[in-house]
Amino acid sequence: MNDDEWLHPPRHEVVAAVGRALAEDLAPLGDLTASLLQDQRAEAAVTARVAGTIAGTRCAEEAFRQVDPSVRVDWRRPEGGQVGPGDVVGVVTGRLASIVTAERTALNFLGFLSGIATQTRRYVDAAAAGGPARVWDTRKTVPGLRSLSKAAVRAGGGRNHRGNLSDWLMLKDNHLSELGITASVALARDRWPGRTIHVECDRLEQVVEALRAGADAVLCDNMPPDEVRACVAAARDLQGDGPRRTLLEVSGGITLATIGEYAATGVDVISAGALTNAAGVLDLGLDIGLVGPDGRARPDGVDPT
DSSP states (O other), X not given: OOTTGGGSOOHHHHHHHHHHHHHHHHTTTOOTTGGGSOSOEEEEEEEESSOEXXXXXXXXXXXXXXXXXXXXXXXXSOTTOEEXXXXXXXXXXXXXXXXXXXXXXXXXHHHHHHHHHHHHHHHHHHXXXXXXXXXXXXXXXXXXXXXXXXXXXXXXXXXXXXXXXXXXXXXXXXXXXXXXXXXXXXXXXXXXXXXXXXXXXXXXXXXXXXXXXXXXEEEEESOOHHHHHHXXXXXXXXXXXXXXXXXXXXXXXXXXXXXXXXXXXXXXXEEOTHHHHSXXXXXXXXXXXXXXXXXXXXXXXXXXX
């Protein structure tokens, strides 16, 4: 297995997502405009218009493959690679009609997922200025595209929170309203042994109760940095600072401007929905033509053979 294989989404998810996307474009009669083209071959460069981090190469490649298995993509930037304006991300070769049919679907996936990776890289870099805390995503993803989005977070240097409601137990305020923290943790431990038990807290007293109840992880929700720092101090007083200490997460309203300050509090993890729900799209284009010796796009024609 390649060293970067873990950055990519599962293949079955890629195939399914791309298949749905192509059906949106091609049903019921196919690409009417591309049907006017002769059987000529072309080379096209996927080119970055702005700086960013690349993700979604498997999805883009799958779009070309599903339209025409003979189309080939030579990636010049790997998953998680950095690009600047004008850089060639990959070179596509094959029938011109096939390339232009798959173009928009390929670029939609590549731009969307690279946008998430680019946003994640910004947050990771900003957090690193304050401390060693890891940056996590959330479940705030486009429905049906979660595994792809979470892979893009990994490509951007972030890490994944739980993928779905079956991954582990997360006791939030609405769950705790019936039994409270201590009883909820005990019941969760009894019914789902071996699963992570994560408790959301919005004040220091709740954090202390969750720690004493034996929670595996505690989420400090919507707390200012000073209160988070007090929660970290409380955890160290109760448990020391060894490897078996309860994992401490902070979330809620985290921005690029504030994440460094939160990282400096000593928490282990900072999660932010903005990684996936406010990322925007990385501007990428497909330039038909050749790639020059400098590795940059040189759109000067199509080979008619």
